Amino acid sequence: MHDFTVHHPQSLQETLILLDRFGDAAQLIAGGTALMNFMKQSLLLPEHIINLQRVQGLQHIQSTKDEVRIGAMVKHREIEKSNLIQNEVPILASTYRRVATIRIRNMATIGGGLAHADPAQDPPSTLVALNARIRIASISGERTISIMDLFQNYYENSLMPGEMITEVIIPSMHSDTKSTYLKFLPRTADDYATVSVSLIATLNENIVRDVRIGLGAVAPTPIRATIAEETLKGHAISDELIQQASNSVAQQVDPLDDFRGSADYKRDMAIVFTKRALQQVLQGPS
Amino acid sequence: MAKLHVETTINGESTEILVDPQQSLLETLRDGLMLTGAKEGCNDGNCGACTVIMDGRTVNSCLVLGAEAQDADITTIEGLATPRGLHPLQQAFLENAALQCGICTPGFLISSKSLLDSNPNPSEEEVRFWLAGNLCRCTGYDKIVRAVLDAAKEMKAGN
Numbered sequence: 001m002h003d004f005t006v007h008h009p010q011s012l013q014e015t016l017i018l019l020d021r022f023g024d025a026a027q028l029i030a031g032g033t034a035l036m037n038f039m040k041q042s043l044l045l046p047e048h049i050i051n052l053q054r055v056q057g058l059q060h061i062q063s064t065k066d067e068v069r070i071g072a073m074v075k076h077r078e079i080e081k082s083n084l085i086q087n088e089v090p091i092l093a094s095t096y097r098r099v100a101t102i103r104i105r106n107m108a109t110i111g112g113g114l115a116h117a118d119p120a121q122d123p124p125s126t127l128v129a130l131n132a133r134i135r136i137a138s139i140s141g142e143r144t145i146s147i148m149d150l151f152q153n154y155y156e157n158s159l160m161p162g163e164m165i166t167e168v169i170i171p172s173m174h175s176d177t178k179s180t181y182l183k184f185l186p187r188t189a190d191d192y193a194t195v196s197v198s199l200i201a202t203l204n205e206n207i208v209r210d211v212r213i214g215l216g217a218v219a220p221t222p223i224r225a226t227i228a229e230e231t232l233k234g235h236a237i238s239d240e241l242i243q244q245a246s247n248s249v250a251q252q253v254d255p256l257d258d259f260r261g262s263a264d265y266k267r268d269m270a271i272v273f274t275k276r277a278l279q280q281v282l283q284g285p286s
Numbered sequence: 287m288a289k290l291h292v293e294t295t296i297n298g299e300s301t302e303i304l305v306d307p308q309q310s311l312l313e314t315l316r317d318g319l320m321l322t323g324a325k326e327g328c329n330d331g332n333c334g335a336c337t338v339i340m341d342g343r344t345v346n347s348c349l350v351l352g353a354e355a356q357d358a359d360i361t362t363i364e365g366l367a368t369p370r371g372l373h374p375l376q377q378a379f380l381e382n383a384a385l386q387c388g389i390c391t392p393g394f395l396i397s398s399k400s401l402l403d404s405n406p407n408p409s410e411e412e413v414r415f416w417l418a419g420n421l422c423r424c425t426g427y428d429k430i431v432r433a434v435l436d437a438a439k440e441m442k443a444g445n
């Protein structure tokens with residue numbers, strides 16, 4: 001790797017001052033799992049590395065009546081194992097459990113993972129379906145954006161120089177809401193998804209009251225299957241309705257050909273896995 | 287570029303080392319401290335050959351900066367055996383012929399130790415889930431899984 005200077009700030013304020021001072025010449029390091037590989041491949045050559053491990057105030061998992069708040073430095077494995085998250089946002093715990101290996105999950109953080117913005121990652125489609133919001137800080141203040149506005153393109157987020165993610169805010173799920181995360185892994189258990197589907201739905205008897213569908217690994221960013229959502233909302237569940245909604249995702253995905261499958265194959269699998277998720281959540285045992 | 291002075295604890299001993307800022311923890315252990323048990327397989331987080339325990343959690347040391355070892359508590363494969371003999375996991379790997387070339391073995395042993403530390407009585411499925419992504423290219427996984435289950439039994443009987 002190239003040469004750089006490592007900084008170890010203790011507070012958020014100190015971190016933001018360093019980010020402001022070094023601008024594009026600096027990279028934050030959180031879990032390091034993405035950054036280390038980018039530096040080894042000379043895809044990023046920062047002169048300054050700002051280590052977030054000792055920064056206070058980024059390590060919390062808290063809940064209020066309406067939302068769950070997760071600090072940017074909370075590790076994947078902590079989210080997977082948190083009782084609070086298992087109880088209040090079970091789909092989030094089960095999604096993080098599917099990321100890579102225990103060793104990667106012991107290192108990778110929620111903030112670093114989102115900033116990495118690889119659409120093949122597991123958490124983004126679930127956080128998109130959950131309508132998560134991202135809290136961002138810089139030396140000049142704070143803003144909170146919808147997660148949909150964070151992802152721009154493959155490996156591209158919308159953070160400005162000097163900005164960092166401090167917290168992820170997740171609206172609480174209603175107790176009668178059902179959800180599932182499906183990750184299609186035709187190769188190995190620790191691979192990235194070929195296609196992933198995050199589904200959250202609330203039913204009223206046999207009627208779909210609310211439904212949100214996030215898709216991963218099928219476009220330059222995670223996407224919401226909005227046509228399928230509109231097809232389902234307010235309608236009575238039937239096999240035909242589920243098939244019609246599932247078929248519609250083909251119009252919204254834009255996958256790449258790669259060693260996990262051709263674009264055509266992934267488009268077909270997006271339909272298949274959307275259908276399986278809908279069958280499981282809408283027609284499975286309550 | 288100036289070297290960094292890092293104070294850390296490795297296998298229970300406090301240690302002071304000089305590291306280059308861009309050195310990974312794996313390089314620091316192997317080249318700086320001559321602790322060559324942890325191996326470099328892929329150098330990108332995929333194979334688990336470089337696994338060490340850092341502050342109670344297994345990590346891929348190829349993805350950690352040596353500079354991040356400051357104040358950390360690290361266990362490497364060299365810390366497993368005691369003067370009294372091999373760790374029960376090491377003994378079970380020998381008895382089950384759970385290694386051939388041995389490149390993957392330190393990573394498997396460290397991962398297995400951290401599993402048994404947190405779950406002394408794992409099911410076969412739990413062992414396989416925990417070891418996913420520790421890659422072995424010659425022995426195959428069945429013997430390794432059997433060795434971990436045997437070691438768990440042995441350790442329970444020994445307690």
Ligand SMILES: Cc1cc2nc3c(=O)[nH]c(=O)nc-3n(C[C@H](O)[C@H](O)[C@H](O)COP(=O)(O)OP(=O)(O)OC[C@H]3O[C@@H](n4cnc5c(N)ncnc54)[C@H](O)[C@@H]3O)c2cc1C
Binds near residue numbers: 108111191
């Ligand atoms: C072998 C391997 C397998 C993987 N498999 C999967 C998988 O199956 N599923 C999956 O979802 N992912 C997978 N990943 C990707 C993994 O999830 C990401 O590498 C990880 O989430 C990045 O988080 P980190 O904390 O390590 O980030 P870092 O590597 O520390 O940082 C990543 C980027 O984000 C920036 N950054 C860090 N923190 C912040 C912050 N708070 N605000 C703004 N910017 C920040 C850094 O400057 C850097 O540019 C895999 C990675 C590896 C190495």
Ligand code: FES
Binds near residue numbers: 336337346
């Ligand atoms: S060498 Fe670190 S995971 Fe392969």
Ligand code: FES
Binds near residue numbers: 384385388
């Ligand atoms: S024994 Fe050779 S790679 Fe596992």
